[in-house]
Amino acid sequence: MSATADHAEEKANPAARLGFEAGQVVQELGYDDDVDEELREAIAEVTGNELVDEDYEEDVADVVLLWFRDEDGDLVDSLVDALTTLTDGGHIWLLTPKTGRDGYVDPADIGEAAPTAGLARTTSANATKDWSATRLVAPKTARSGKR
Template sequence: MSATAGPAADSAAGRLGVRAGQAVQELGYDDDVDHDLREAVEALTGGELLDEDDQEVVDVVLLWWREDDGDLVDALVDAQVSLADDGVVWLLTPKAGRPGHVPPSDVQEAAPTAGMHLTSTVSPSRDWVATRIVGGRTRR
């Protein structure tokens, strides 16, 4: 284990389980995202975040989502396109009381409809909550 594993585990990116060398794709980027969290993920992985145009298989998808962004089920299905079989989607939504807040019930309904399962929720930043979602499909 590296000497930086302790601080990394305490960082916002560490709370998301992001590790060095992982490929991370970011979807739903806009001006309101948490730039400190983005930078922490890049620092921990040692690489830049990939965007929706990148076609490589990724370990993690960061999906920024707001109430008025459209159909969450469609977004979760799209998030799985480049996701490795054992990859995770972190759905980042504004916290209650913040503009664009997404009710937890919407997330709880959308994930299984998209063939995915909710596993945990963390608070990686002041304005955003992150829900860990894993796929239920097998890629062949």
């Protein structure tokens, strides 16, 4: 496939645009009837694995996909919970409704919650027409001291 074709696929496939890769285990938290099914299916297609839910106990997840709305409770608690199965070097994609949508989460709230949960924001993206994505990682200094 040409580089141009690869780029076109990335633009068309939201999972590829967000950096999901073949073989990754993706744990999904915060699932509800408002999530974007096309994004979920695209992630499963790119990774070659079905998304696992909060009951996943087999191993660690490479990526946590956290759907979060303003009414879902405490964002810090949700982020800390998302870290429990995350592999060292893994990351969290925090998906929140876009401005003007029900459940909108102010980016300033994410900016405050992430460091409190021991995470740093690295990237923000338009995941879908209704959802924004924020990539969160454990800072390298914190990761190096783990395990």
